[in-house]
Amino acid sequence: MTSELQGRVRPVEVDRTSPVPLYFQVATRLQELIEKGEIGVGARIENEVDLAERLGVSRPTTRRAIQYLVERGMLIRKRGVGTQVVHPKVRRPVELSSLYDDLVAGDRAPRTEVLRLEVMPAPDLIANALEVAPGTPVTWIERLRYAGGEPLALMHNAIPLDVLPLTQDDLATHGLYELLRRNGLTPRIATQVIGARSATSAEAKTLTEKRGASLLTMTRTAWDAGGRALEYGSHVYRASRYSFELNLSAG
Amino acid sequence: MTSELQGRVRPVEVDRTSPVPLYFQVATRLQELIEKGEIGVGARIENEVDLAERLGVSRPTTRRAIQYLVERGMLIRKRGVGTQVVHPKVRRPVELSSLYDDLVAGDRAPRTEVLRLEVMPAPDLIANALEVAPGTPVTWIERLRYAGGEPLALMHNAIPLDVLPLTQDDLATHGLYELLRRNGLTPRIATQVIGARSATSAEAKTLTEKRGASLLTMTRTAWDAGGRALEYGSHVYRASRYSFELNLSAG
DNA sequence: TCCTGGAGTTTGTCATGACAAAGTATTGAC
DNA sequence: GTCAATACTTTGTCATGACAAACTCCAGGA
Structure with a gap:
């Protein structure tokens, strides 16, 4: 009970000429x-x-x-x-990044196949999620994401047209979030719902799973700093190959 | 473009005699x-x-x-x-609460059936998750959680014995986190992994689902402010009845 | 022996003052 | 009229000083 816990930090120098606070x-x-x-x-x-x-x-x-x-x-x-x-590692809060970024960081060789890309008026469900008027033009995207040569996720996104026009080429080689950021659009707030369900036969075929296999589902709406909805996404992941990791900390 | 955005806040009084900062x-x-x-x-x-x-x-x-x-x-x-x-509601970060608390708050009439409760030496997997030595005595619990009269989740937990001894009665009427808090143990940090898989026939029977139905899985380890592992949990939820909602914000 | 009170330690809150950096708006030159 | 330099606004960073509140520990009294 003496001073065994008194770990003293070694000298830390600060550089007042640096622009880093x-x-x-x-x-x-x-x-x-x-x-x-x-x-x-x-x-x-x-x-x-x-x-x-x-x-x-x-x-x-x-x-x-x-x-x-x-x-x-x-x-x-x-x-x-x-x-x-209390802990030797930083526990980051849940990160706001795209699957593509995660895979790149994890060295899992992502590849993206754009199955569909069209501009259409937002149906009610999507308009509601994006908090825009029904019928507002949005870019609707369906992508198949591969990792390590295998299909991993089937991704559906809606991006309001006035937020960012997208091309097939961009999406094949870059993550959606990377494209957003490159155009000065930074997602700051998002709400997600994570669930699960069985694959339909079409989904199973696309993802090379058996019919009825378990899929992880995630729907998300992301807003920028100005409160504008940037993106609505509804994705399904092969539960056999993917899971979500979260680090939480309470006040 | 003049001053339409200049919403001025109304007078706000502060009370300097109050203990509230x-x-x-x-x-x-x-x-x-x-x-x-x-x-x-x-x-x-x-x-x-x-x-x-x-x-x-x-x-x-x-x-x-x-x-x-x-x-x-x-x-x-x-x-x-x-x-x-940018947003009229508080977007809380992901909360560190138990399912029971959530259900109570959501008025979904939770009920808990304790299927098993025993003290045993921690197997490697659990010892690892709790960051304790293998063989350390832990209380192992299996519970079936009902909501609205229907089974919702099958929950497995391990709590180190020196953290808190638990009784069957306590668990039947209170959430695990409530019991922890009541004993001065406040979970502050947790890591979670959320995934999905198909139900085994035993799980399907217990949860009144069909064999092979999709289940949401969640494993979690929670630590208190002192960095001591309080709880390891491995739960499965009926995907047809439950999903996780998260609010994220990126700095 | 127990436990109560007070001294000491450490973080929590708050004030005042100053300058820097990043936007925005205006002005002036071409 | 267009564009660039300048002035202004607003948040970001930092210093100094002061007192309050919570906790630990020790001494003294019942």
């Missing part, structure tokens, strides 16, 4: 120390006041750095006690 | 105004400096209140532009 420099450095295990799980880090003084930054700056890691689930703070390492 | 009072009041539609979607709110002055609080306090709503997806900020309402 100081609080972020401090947070990044702390994160490195924790990920490398130099500050072990369970250890308390230096208190805010001392840490600030040693780094030559103000206490609010130090606080903000620590807060950043608290929100990511690495640290917890207790008033009167201190700040403790 | 000022930033939270301001945030709550702003949230109310937005939810009631008094500040419409797309409207800009007053700038930080003016708002602070009018409320008689400092700019950091105002900033913190606004930041709180930004993180919840109601507002977005742009440097040089201002702060804009």
Whole structure:
């Protein structure tokens, strides 16, 4: 019960000429120390006041750095006690990225086949999800996504025409989210529903599954920072090849 | 193009005698105004400096209140532009709650049947998920969850014995998370994997589904603020009756 | 022995002041 | 009239100072 938990952080230098905010420099450095295990799980880090003084930054700056890691689930703070390492890895909140990006990052050789691409007036269901008037022109896309040479997912998307016109070539070589971002459209908020159902015979054939095989379903609507609906998607994944991973943290 | 977007917030009073932090009072009041539609979607709110002055609080306090709503997806900020309402409802991040709590909240009359409850040494898979030594004593639970009189989910959980001893009676009438919280154990971080598969004949029978019906699967490990693993769960849900809803926001 | 009270530690909240950076709008030159 | 430079607005970052609240620990009294 003495000072066994008093893991002291090593010197952290800040670069005031850098355009990177100081609080972020401090947070990044702390994160490195924790990920490398130099500050072990369970250890308390230096208190805010001392840490600030040693780094030559103000206490609010130090606080903000620590807060950043608290929100990511690495640290917890207790008033009167201190700040403790609870997990050596960053637990990201659920990410807002496309399947394509995920596969690229996971080195699973994605390929996309565009089955259909047409402009049509939005039916009620889609108009409702996108919060636009029924009949608003949208680009309707059906794509088959392969990974490692095998079909993985059948994807249906609707993108309002005035958000972004899309071509077959773009979609064959890039993820939808990448195309959105490239045009300055950044998804910021999304609502998703994840469920499951059995494959229809057409779906089974397309995905090279048996009829009645279990499929994961995901429908999503994504909005940009301005509150404009960018995309509605209704996808089915081969449950035998794919699952969703989530990291949650509660306030 | 004049000032149509300049929705000004009405007077907001702060109560300095209240134990509720000022930033939270301001945030709550702003949230109310937005939810009631008094500040419409797309409207800009007053700038930080003016708002602070009018409320008689400092700019950091105002900033913190606004930041709180930004993180919840109601507002977005742009440097040089201002702060804009993008959504009239709070978009909560994915919640860390149990199915039981959700059903109670949704008024779906949950009922729980405890099929099995025993203490056993943790097998490798579970020990691994809980990050404890293999063989550590855990309480192993199998429960059948009903909603609206019908079976909804078959739930398997492992709780380390030194975290919390459990009895059959407790579990029949309360959700697992409620029991944890009641004993001062608050889940703070969790990792989940959501997938799907076909029901085995035993599962189908228990859940009154046809053999081969699609089931949603969810495995989860939850940790408390101290980084201690509280619970490992492996559940299957009737896909015909249940799906997961998520709200995401990307920084 | 127990437990109550107070001192000390550490994070939580709040104020004030200052400058930087990123947009927007206006003005002026060509 | 068009375009570029400039002024202005608004949020982003940072410092300093102060007090409050929650927790731990130890000493003293019942």
